[in-house]
Amino acid sequence: MIDIQYSSEVQAAKAENRAIVALExxxxxxxxxxxxxxxxxxxVEQDIRDAGAVPATMAVIDGVLHVGLEPDQLQALGQAKxxxxxxxxxxxxxxxxxxxxxxxxxxxMIAARLAGISVFATGGIGGVHKGAETTFDISADLxxxxxxxxxxVAAGAKAILDLPKTLEVLETQxxxxxxxxxDSFPAFWSAQSDLNAPLRMDAPAExxxxxxxxxxxxxxxxxxxxNPIPADAQIAAEELAPVIAQAQSEADAQGVAGKDxxxxxxxxxxxxxxxxxxxxxxxLVRNNARLAAKIAQELNNxxx
Numbered sequence: 364m365i366d367i368q369y370s371s372e373v374q375a376a377k378a379e380n381r382a383i384v385a386l387e388x389x390x391x392x393x394x395x396x397x398x399x400x401x402x403x404x405x406x407v408e409q410d411i412r413d414a415g416a417v418p419a420t421m422a423v424i425d426g427v428l429h430v431g432l433e434p435d436q437l438q439a440l441g442q443a444k445x446x447x448x449x450x451x452x453x454x455x456x457x458x459x460x461x462x463x464x465x466x467x468x469x470x471x472m473i474a475a476r477l478a479g480i481s482v483f484a485t486g487g488i489g490g491v492h493k494g495a496e497t498t499f500d501i502s503a504d505l506x507x508x509x510x511x512x513x514x515x516v517a518a519g520a521k522a523i524l525d526l527p528k529t530l531e532v533l534e535t536q537x538x539x540x541x542x543x544x545x546d547s548f549p550a551f552w553s554a555q556s557d558l559n560a561p562l563r564m565d566a567p568a569e570x571x572x573x574x575x576x577x578x579x580x581x582x583x584x585x586x587x588x589x590n591p592i593p594a595d596a597q598i599a600a601e602e603l604a605p606v607i608a609q610a611q612s613e614a615d616a617q618g619v620a621g622k623d624x625x626x627x628x629x630x631x632x633x634x635x636x637x638x639x640x641x642x643x644x645x646x647l648v649r650n651n652a653r654l655a656a657k658i659a660q661e662l663n664n665x666x667x
Contacts, residue, residue: 365428365458365477366426366427366428366458367427367428367429367430367477367478368427368428368429368430369429369430369431369478370419370429370430370431370432370433370436371433372417372418372431373417373419373430373431373478374431376417377479380663380666380667381416381417381663382415382416382417382482382656382659382660382662382663383416383417383418383419383480383482383659384411384416384417384418384419384480384482384483384484384652384655384656384659385419385420385421385430385471385472385474385475385478385480385482385483385484385513386404386407386408386411386418386419386420386421386471386483386484386485386652387420387421387465387466387467387468387470387471387483387485388404388420388421388422388432388440388465388466388471389448389465389466389467390403390404390486390648391404391420391422391437391440391441391465392440392441392443392446392448392465393446393448393465393626394644395641397441397442398441400441401437401438401441403645403648404420404437404441405434405437406649407484407648407649407652408420410649410652410653410656411484411652411653411655411656413653414652414653414656414657415656415657415660416655416656416659416660417431418431418652419431419475419478419480420432420437421466421470421471421474421475422436422440422463422464422465422466423449423454423457423458423462423463423464423466424436424440424463425461425462425463426457426458426459426460426461426462427458428458428474428477430474430477430478430480440463440465443463446463446464446465447462447463447464447465448464448465448467448622449464449465449466449467449470450467450469450470450503451469451470451473451503451506451507452503454466454470454473467489467503467504468483468485468488468489468502468504468507468515468517469489469502469503469504469506469507471483471485472507472508472511472513472515472585473507473511475511475513476511476512476513480513481512481513481514481574481659481662482513482514482516482655482658482659482662483513483514483515483516483655484515484516484517484648484651484652484654484655484656485515485516485517485648485651486517486518486521486551486644486647486648486651487517487518487519487520487521487522487551487647488502488504488505488508488515488517488519488520488521488587489502489503489504489505489520489521489524489625490502490504490505490520490521490524490525490526490528490529490532491505491524491525491528491529491531491532492523492524492525492624493523493524493525493611494525495525495528498620500620500621500624501532505529505532505533505536505538506536508533508536508538508584508585508586508587509533509536509537509538509583509584510583510584511584511585512574512577512578512583512584512585513585514570514574514585514586514588514655514658514662515585515586515587515588516588516590516651516652516654516655516658517587517588517589517590517651518549518551518552518589518590518591518592518647518650518651519548519549519550519551519556519589519591520551521551521625521629522550522551522552522553522600522603522607523607523610523611523625523628523629523632526548526550526556526558527558530548530558530561533587534561536584537582537584538584538585538586538587539561539562539573539577539586539587540560540561540562540586540587540589541560541561541562541563541564541570541573541586541587541588541589542560542562542563542564542589542591543563543564543565543570543588543589543590543591543654544563544565544591545560545563545591546559546560546563547559547560548560548589549589549590549591549592550600551592551647552592552597552598552603552640552643552644552647553592553597553598553599553600553603554591554592554593554594554597555591555600556600560589564588567654567657567658567660567661568661570586570588570658570661571658571661571662571664571665572661572665573586574586574658574662575662575665588654588658590647590650590651590654592643592646592647592650593646593647593650596642596643596646596647596650597643598636598639598640598643603632603636606632606635606636607628607632609631609635610627610628610631610632610635611628613631614627614628614631
């Protein structure tokens with residue numbers, strides 16, 4: 364058995380059978396500088412509370428899997444140096460060696476499953492990187508969605524990725540991709556793309572029923588809820604396209620590869636958009652947190 368430590372708030376929520384929403388911690392350690400990282404993480408947690416659920420930010424601290432962080436732990440993690448960015452492959456090793464790691468989408472899904480939490484809010488999932496036909500660079504998030512029974516609310520996949528190939532892999536893996544309230548697949552910083560979403564649902568109750576039905580049928584895996592960024596916070600896809608292309612070209616020229624690709628591209632896009640990409644990112648994460656809280660409540664109602 365691994366050591367799981369629940370925050371006092373999550374422990375009380377579990378005892379009272381209240382709705383809980385999982386959150387990742389890489390946004391705290393790898394997403395933005397201190398103190399903005401802690402301020403945003405706390406705001407997202409509060410958004411979930413305001414929407415009627417309880418937040419559970421996941422992290423591994425000194426070999427212990429934490430399901431929910433106390434305020435002082437959140438502060439400490441936000442200031443910590445050298446925190447590992449953990450996914451399925453290295454999460455067990457981090458725990459076994461007493462390490463400290465921030466959870467990616469895949470690792471957060473695993474943590475949520477271990478804690479009995481069915482809904483997870485994030486910014487955008489990983490996916491198939493451009494040029495994957497030669498690099499084979501495909502995020503572990505996609506295979507995690509195919510095997511771990513958690514509903515993930517995201518603003519689609521990060522727009523720096525090859526979105527058509529990402530959708531193709533999700534389809535091959537049997538992952539339901541459900542656009543919320545629209546027919547097109549959202550493109551992270553942009554509410555719309557030229558790609559049709561495989562499925563559409565317009566109400567949190569529908570999404571909750573789809574999750575429960577999948578479980579009742581004994582099908583493995585979760586579902587991806589593609590929730591478009593609010594229109595007043597988005598950056599239009601046609602404006603972003605040349606910015607992403609420039610950042611990708613610079614990454615290729617500098618030989619950036621593997622886990623370093625995403626942070627490099629996001630950093631360059633932040634610089635090239637003069638910070639607008641981060642403002643949009645914060646808005647979409649908060650929007651996803653609010654929707655996830657509603658879905659978690661509907662799932663809770665079905666279980667009563």
